[in-house]
Amino acid sequence: MTELGSAGTPLVAASGVTKRHGATLALNDAGIVIERGQTHALVGRNGAGKSTLVSILTGLNRADAGELRFDGTPPPPISDREGWQRLVACVYQKSTIIPSLSVAENLFLNRQSASGPISWRSMRRKAADLLEAYELDVDPKQLAEDLTVEQRQLVEIARALSLGARFVILDEPTAQLEGKAIERLFTRMRALRESGVTFLFISHHLQEVFDACDVVTVFRDAQHVLTEPVKDITPPQLVEAMTGEAAGESVGNNRPPTSADADVVLAARGLSLPGEYTDVDLTVQAGEVVGVAGVGGSGKVALAETLVGLRAATAGTVEIAGKARKAGSVPAALAAGLGFVPQDRHRQGLVPLLSVAENATMTITDRLGGGGFISPQRRRAVARAAIADLAIKTDGPDQPVSGLSGGNAQKVVLARALANKPKALVLISPTVGVDVRSRESLLEAVDEAAGRGTGVLVVSDEIEDLRVCDRVVVLFHGAVHAELAAGWSDRQLVAAMEGVDET
Amino acid sequence: MSTRGSGVNQQTPTVSNPELTTGPAVSTARGVPRFARLRDFTLIPVIIVLCVVGYLVDPIFLTSGNIINVLQQQTELSLLVLAEAVILISGKFDLSLESTIGLAPALAMVLIIPKNANGIGTDWPMWTAIPVCLAIGALIGAFNGFMILKFRLSAFIVTLGMLITLRGVQNGVTGGNSLSQVPAAYLYLGSANWAGVPLSIWICAVLFVIGIVLLGYFRHGRSVYAIGGNVDAAKAAGIRTDRVIWTVLIIGGVLAAFAGILLTGRLGADQASQGQNMIFTVFAASVIGGISLDGGKGTLFGALCGVLTLGLINNVLTLAHVSGNWLNAINGVIILAALVLSRITSGKAQD
Numbered sequence: 001m002t003e004l005g006s007a008g009t010p011l012v013a014a015s016g017v018t019k020r021h022g023a024t025l026a027l028n029d030a031g032i033v034i035e036r037g038q039t040h041a042l043v044g045r046n047g048a049g050k051s052t053l054v055s056i057l058t059g060l061n062r063a064d065a066g067e068l069r070f071d072g073t074p075p076p077p078i079s080d081r082e083g084w085q086r087l088v089a090c091v092y093q094k095s096t097i098i099p100s101l102s103v104a105e106n107l108f109l110n111r112q113s114a115s116g117p118i119s120w121r122s123m124r125r126k127a128a129d130l131l132e133a134y135e136l137d138v139d140p141k142q143l144a145e146d147l148t149v150e151q152r153q154l155v156e157i158a159r160a161l162s163l164g165a166r167f168v169i170l171d172e173p174t175a176q177l178e179g180k181a182i183e184r185l186f187t188r189m190r191a192l193r194e195s196g197v198t199f200l201f202i203s204h205h206l207q208e209v210f211d212a213c214d215v216v217t218v219f220r221d222a223q224h225v226l227t228e229p230v231k232d233i234t235p236p237q238l239v240e241a242m243t244g245e246a247a248g249e250s251v252g253n254n255r256p257p258t259s260a261d262a263d264v265v266l267a268a269r270g271l272s273l274p275g276e277y278t279d280v281d282l283t284v285q286a287g288e289v290v291g292v293a294g295v296g297g298s299g300k301v302a303l304a305e306t307l308v309g310l311r312a313a314t315a316g317t318v319e320i321a322g323k324a325r326k327a328g329s330v331p332a333a334l335a336a337g338l339g340f341v342p343q344d345r346h347r348q349g350l351v352p353l354l355s356v357a358e359n360a361t362m363t364i365t366d367r368l369g370g371g372g373f374i375s376p377q378r379r380r381a382v383a384r385a386a387i388a389d390l391a392i393k394t395d396g397p398d399q400p401v402s403g404l405s406g407g408n409a410q411k412v413v414l415a416r417a418l419a420n421k422p423k424a425l426v427l428i429s430p431t432v433g434v435d436v437r438s439r440e441s442l443l444e445a446v447d448e449a450a451g452r453g454t455g456v457l458v459v460s461d462e463i464e465d466l467r468v469c470d471r472v473v474v475l476f477h478g479a480v481h482a483e484l485a486a487g488w489s490d491r492q493l494v495a496a497m498e499g500v501d502e503t
Numbered sequence: 504m505s506t507r508g509s510g511v512n513q514q515t516p517t518v519s520n521p522e523l524t525t526g527p528a529v530s531t532a533r534g535v536p537r538f539a540r541l542r543d544f545t546l547i548p549v550i551i552v553l554c555v556v557g558y559l560v561d562p563i564f565l566t567s568g569n570i571i572n573v574l575q576q577q578t579e580l581s582l583l584v585l586a587e588a589v590i591l592i593s594g595k596f597d598l599s600l601e602s603t604i605g606l607a608p609a610l611a612m613v614l615i616i617p618k619n620a621n622g623i624g625t626d627w628p629m630w631t632a633i634p635v636c637l638a639i640g641a642l643i644g645a646f647n648g649f650m651i652l653k654f655r656l657s658a659f660i661v662t663l664g665m666l667i668t669l670r671g672v673q674n675g676v677t678g679g680n681s682l683s684q685v686p687a688a689y690l691y692l693g694s695a696n697w698a699g700v701p702l703s704i705w706i707c708a709v710l711f712v713i714g715i716v717l718l719g720y721f722r723h724g725r726s727v728y729a730i731g732g733n734v735d736a737a738k739a740a741g742i743r744t745d746r747v748i749w750t751v752l753i754i755g756g757v758l759a760a761f762a763g764i765l766l767t768g769r770l771g772a773d774q775a776s777q778g779q780n781m782i783f784t785v786f787a788a789s790v791i792g793g794i795s796l797d798g799g800k801g802t803l804f805g806a807l808c809g810v811l812t813l814g815l816i817n818n819v820l821t822l823a824h825v826s827g828n829w830l831n832a833i834n835g836v837i838i839l840a841a842l843v844l845s846r847i848t849s850g851k852a853q854d
Contacts (some may be wrong), residue, residue, distance in 0.1 A: 044568055060739070081741030096739045098732035100799040101725075109740040112721060118719040 009072040011167055011198050012057065012088075013038040017066030019052050026052040027063070028222040036168075039189060039199040040137075041209040041230070044219035045242055045407075045435040050202055053219070054169055055094075057200070059084035070167075089171040093433075097152050099145035103127065106144050107159050122410050134158045134188075150181040154188070168192075171201040174208055175433050178296030178461060179497070186212045204435060206235050218242055236407065239436060258288040258470060263322060266338070266424035266454035268307060271316035277303035277478035279316070284424060284455035289446065291469035292459040299478035301343055304428045304459040308340040309333035310348075321423045334363060339422030339454075341413050341430050348415035350401050357383035357397035360415040367420075380465025386415035391441050407438025414445060425449055425456045432463055442470050463490055509838035514724045546792065546808035549841065553815040561822040569818070571700060575769070577814040578703040579604065581786045581807065582762035583709075584792070585753035588806040591789060593716070593751045594798025595651065598656040600759040602669035603643050605777035608689065608767045609673050609758035611636035612682045618686040621677055632686035632781070633764065640760025643669065644753035652745045666782070674775050683772040687714050688760055693768020710758070714803045727751060731798030788813050791841045812841060 013032035027049045036041045044050050055061040056068065062078055076083030097106050104120075104127035105112065112118040122416060127140035136154050138147065143287045145242075147155065153173055160168055170189075174182045189199055203215055209216050210230055216239040218225040225241050247349040266284040271277065277299035284290045295299040305311045307318055312328025319325070319335035333340075344350035350359050360383045361368060368382070379405040380468060383397035390411040394404060410430065427446065441464075444452055447468055450456050458465055466472050474496040482496040557564035575612050583600050590597045616622035627635070643665065650661040695702040718724035729737040730744050737744050767773040786796075792809025793799030816837050820830060 085741060094735070096733070098729050098736050098799065100732040100795075101728060105725065109737075110726060110742050112722055112725055117716070118722065118725065120720075379654035443767075 003201065006259065008036070008455035009069075010034060012200075013067075013069040013072075014053070015067050017053070017056060017063045017068070018059065019056065019063050021052075025222050027056070028067075029473055030219065030222065030224045030226065031066070032217050034198060035225065036198055037193060037196060038215050038417065039193055039201060039213045039217040041213035041236065042202045043204075043206065043209060043216060043242060044198055044225075045400060046221040047243075047436060048379075049222040050219055051171070052222075053137050054090060054171055054200075054202070057169065058090045072106075083314045085160075086164040088167045088169065089157075089163060089165035089174055090171060091160065093172050093175065095152055095156070097144045097147070097156060099143065101144060102141055103138055103144055103155060104140035105146070107131075107140070108160065109159075130158055130162055134161075137232075147174045149392050150184070155187070158227065161192070166196060167198045167200070167227055167274045169202070171202045172204065172433065173201075174205060174405075178492075180295060182208070204433065206238055206436075209238070210235070218246055219497065236253075242435075243437060258285050262286045264286070264319070265321055266307065266321040266426070266457060268303070269317045269319065269324075269429065271303065271306060271313045271318065273299075273302060273306060273311065273313045280475075280478075280480055282457075282473060282480070284457050286423070286453045286455050287450055289450045289456040289458060289469045291466040291472035292457060293461070293466055293472050293477060293493060293497050294475035295461075296482075297477075298320075298475040298497070300459050300475045301428060303475065304426055304457065305343075307333075307457065308338060308342075308426050310342070334420065337420075337423035338361070338422070339420060339424040339427060341410075343428040345410055345413050349416075350409060352402035353368075353382075353400050355398045356387065356392065356394050356401055356404070356412055359401050359412050360386045360397075361419055362416055382419065383415075386412075390415055390445050405435075405438075407434040408444075410434050411438065411442060411445075414442060418445070418449060422454055425454050426459070427456065428459045429462075430449055430458065430460065431462055439464060463493065466493065473489075516602075521768060526634045538565070545681065545844075546805070546812055546841075549812055550808065550815060553812065553819060555558060555814065557822060560819055562833075564621045564763070564819070564822055571704070573818045574704050574813050575701045576817075577810050578701075578707045578779065578813075579762040579769075581707050581768040582710065582758050582765070583781060584806050584810050585711060585803060586758035586789045587726060587785050588789050588792070588794045588801065588803055589714065589718065589751050590755050591794045592798060592801055593727045593748050594734065595752065596662055596746055596747060597644075597647060597671055597752060597755050598659070598662040599643065599665035599783040600755060600785065601778040601780070602666045602673070603756055603778075604763040604766060604781065605773065605775070605779070606645070606669045606673040607636045607639040607756075607761040609640050609677055609682055609773045609775075609777070611674055612684070612686065612773060615686060616682065616684045621680045621682055621695060623676070628686075629686055632688050636760050636764055637757050640756040640758070640763075641753050642756070643760075644756025647751070647756070648752040649748035652797065653757075672778070681772045681774040682767075684835045685767055685771055685773070687766050689768035690771065692769065693765045693770075703769065708766070711803060713809055718803055720763060723747065723750075728799055731795075733799070739810035755815075761842055768829045776820065784813060787838045 004197050005012045010033045012032070012034040017027050018025070019027040020035050027403060030049060030053065032042070034051065036503040038353065042050055042053070052061070056063050059075060059081070060079055075087065088403050098109070104124045107127045107130055108123055112123055121489065124140045127224045131140060134154065134157075136151070138151055138156060144152070144155070157168060173185060177185065193199065201209070203209060215227060215232050216233065216238065217227040218238065220242060250252050262285040264283045265286050267280040268280050280303055282290070302311060306313050309328055309330040309332060317324040318327065320338050323336065326332040326335045346352075356377050361379050364382070366377045367372055380397045386392070387394060387397065392411045392415070393408045401409055404412065414430065419426075425446070430442055434442065443465065446456055447456065458469055460466060470486055472484045472493065473480055473487065474484065474493070476497070481499060484492060484496065523629050554565065563569055585605065586600055587597060613621065613623045614627040614635060615629060615632055617626065619623040647658075647662055647665060650656050651658045691702070695705060697705055707755070720728060726737065726742045726747050729740065729742055730747055734744055763773070763777070766777060787807035789801070789806050790796065790809070791812060792801065792807065793805035816834065820833060825833060
């Protein structure tokens, strides 16, 4: 482990930590040293042991072996939640906000009053003061379920700090945030670091590590690989450390240009949905990959959801394979030859307890047998082909999807979308929460589908996702703002997304 | 991290926010009533409409005698709803309440009454009637909790099994007979009047007020909502979730046993079928009253309104001389209508 040479005892020092989950070794003699006042990044592919380390650092799990020190002293027993809360706070990917309670009560959960009855008014006032101190424009009386993801995270951070913790773990805080919100989060993190808060920052976005962190630690295969100051490392080195091999060529556009007379497989004609987008025209030809970019609130997700039938537009038509079809109907869209990957794979993409095979063939059950009968053999055969095609890491077609890592689960969703050999494919944020390698194989699969003549629409915030596209349509405030041909620069794209005109 | 080991149980002061370091909640601030949420009042118009309709059907409806009668008939149900509402808010289920309401007083009675009155011959002293009955309720709740929390079983199935088991035990112990030698204490609680109003109504009112205050204004009460809303978040906040759920289930059992005392005292006997099928009404009242079956949502005030609504509906139907054979059908339709109504007024999907 690299010594960083800071004076004094480190704020957090874990060494030799080993943790088993059943047969799998989640952490194998791993460790991390975090100095006071650092913003320390922790990166690694899915399954590298990051989440397990977080659960041990926050006292939710006990390590099988190893030593943990906070400021040189051993941590309190696992049962002493209050003791842990004063040491370390964590904003998990999974929200620890209780949606049915007010913001004020969430902030003071289980400490609504020191003793005796709760005074709601004084609690709300304290909550308002706390929110004001952290410059959060949130009404303490409002229900937490009405908060945006960004507000929710900031409320969690404010709560953590108000408990006295000066060490905050942020577990993929940016995964669900849009660009502006991420910047605001970083600004806040910098301000808090000035006031002495130490961060452990977990992200799949390597650029964020370079933007926001001082030191980076890489985990791979349940072990610590390296800890380096961010300024001494380059992105390719980081990718190499994460994957154990030199970074491959980034997936580019390897397809021949689409011929101008290829059939239009997916088209939006004058689509409008009040509050989301107005008068959008868009076409995707067979074999073409079209990107749709835009910041949060640009209407890009709503547009994509309209194309696949999850929403119905109030004006205009959606054409799939050259024919207008019923608005707001997913079955009609599927029947017309459309496949799609929904935005939230956990909520809309997968049935976690069902097997890989069942999930992957959910759209084509009619083709697995006659008269409603589903042939398990045929299903398994189809699933095996998909597993091989997309390089899904699984025990086999019968493994429940809940046991897969994020990247592999997303591949199953893609397999489901591709199962009916769609003429048009719509992908909404296909690589959110997916590690570098899985992202590459997902994008390769998209590339191959396009090569077979499928028209693909990729709706994403990720520059890497948009890089594979033949052209990128940029939405701004619900209208098409710009269209960029392949070969655009990052700066051009970002400028267009922010509504800035560049010439 | 300098506060570590200081042993102080207070939060560390936040530099930028001295307000946080002020001591206990200022007691002079009078809180806005917790139940003053719109959702809780959606049944008030329904209740008013029912009163108007009742009056039009038969002016007797609005006499104090009739109202007291309606309320008294709802006392036992309201206690079960009180118990079930708290359990539902904590995110659990208890179907066995309807068997506890019959079994707990029955067991307490057979221990006391002589063999020739269907006792079992133990001839326990009369004073044990109430404590033993409540203790049995607590034991049943504790056993439910044991099965649900220690074996991680579904509360629905555990308490369904208990519903059947407990009913069977009552039949077995009493030989299917009605116990009519009811202890004086039961008779007093179930039928005495205080200031012209049945004691059981006073008791229910007091218990609901206690429940509303506990759930609205105390940490442990709020933790019930936190657990039902997001059990992982509650754990992360340091709430001892299992302990709270266990307590809630035990309180539920005790309340059901107490409802059994009131019912036995009011009717003057404990039949082998006492409480049978009541659980459906309990759930209907709870859900109409805005308690979510998914946990974390609803208030006791709302649940109480749900009980009153059902009671008034029944009374109006009786006064309208609706044939007894049709009562259930009409009752069911009205429950469905009330659900639709509260769904529309609250504007949110039913949980």
